[in-house]
Amino acid sequence: MKVLVIEDEQDLADIIKQGLEENSFTVEVCNDGEEGLFMAENYPYDAILLDIMLPTMDGFTVLHRLRAKKVKVPVLVLTARGGMGDKVRGLDTGADDYLVKPFEFPELIARLKSIIRRNKGEASPLIAIDTLTIDINSRTVTRDDKEIPLSAREYRILVYLALNKGRVLSRDQIAEYIYDPDHDLDSNVIDVYISYLRNKIDKGRKNKLIHTIRGEGYTLKEIT
Numbered sequence: 001m002k003v004l005v006i007e008d009e010q011d012l013a014d015i016i017k018q019g020l021e022e023n024s025f026t027v028e029v030c031n032d033g034e035e036g037l038f039m040a041e042n043y044p045y046d047a048i049l050l051d052i053m054l055p056t057m058d059g060f061t062v063l064h065r066l067r068a069k070k071v072k073v074p075v076l077v078l079t080a081r082g083g084m085g086d087k088v089r090g091l092d093t094g095a096d097d098y099l100v101k102p103f104e105f106p107e108l109i110a111r112l113k114s115i116i117r118r119n120k121g122e123a124s125p126l127i128a129i130d131t132l133t134i135d136i137n138s139r140t141v142t143r144d145d146k147e148i149p150l151s152a153r154e155y156r157i158l159v160y161l162a163l164n165k166g167r168v169l170s171r172d173q174i175a176e177y178i179y180d181p182d183h184d185l186d187s188n189v190i191d192v193y194i195s196y197l198r199n200k201i202d203k204g205r206k207n208k209l210i211h212t213i214r215g216e217g218y219t220l221k222e223i224t
Contacts, residue, residue: 026156129221151196
């Protein structure tokens with residue numbers, strides 16, 4: 001899952017980034033409101049962690065502009081301003097949740113996963129497609145009740161495909177989801193990871209789930 005952290009305290013931003021990456025999130029960080037707004041409008045994220053007191057543009061304004069432009073990515077507001085008025089304003093502006101600094105990291109992870117699941121329409125931490133099951137909480141993948149070991153990047157690609165079941169995702173979309181925007185990629189790196197996933201998910205099974213749409217990209221779906 002890919003998260004944008006908009007936080008001007010660099011030390012805290014670094015701690016959050018490290019902690020999220022240790023929990024298998026892909027993380028991008030920016031330190032001011034205008035840059036954060038640009039990134040949120042132009043790149044795909046599963047969630048945004050948004051500070052309120054930011055240079056160039058405060059968090060409330062960032063949130064208001066995102067919602068005005070119909071950007072529906074879930075937003076978890078992180079701030080030292082814990083007054084009820086600030087909480088109400090944040091939620092009324094369109095935040096999905098509110099966490100006051102200092103916070104316990106396990107609570108941050110739990111709240112973040114919760115708003116992502118709600119946004120994807122997945123109230124349960126389980127995603128099931130045919131005999132494939134993905135447990136978001138434990139990061140385990142099974143098919144036909146047999147656990148399938150995946151690398152961190154294979155897992156992220158599989159979850160991205162599963163959350164977009166039936167939708168064709170281009171190589172660029174998948175690359176933007178799992179890498180930083182300025183990451184230098186070989187032209188076939190996504191094809192290589194899809195090949196790895198096919199060998200683990202579909203090989204030897206009659207019902208294939210990962211499909212190539214020639215000239216467009218890849219999709220995960222059941223063929224009935």
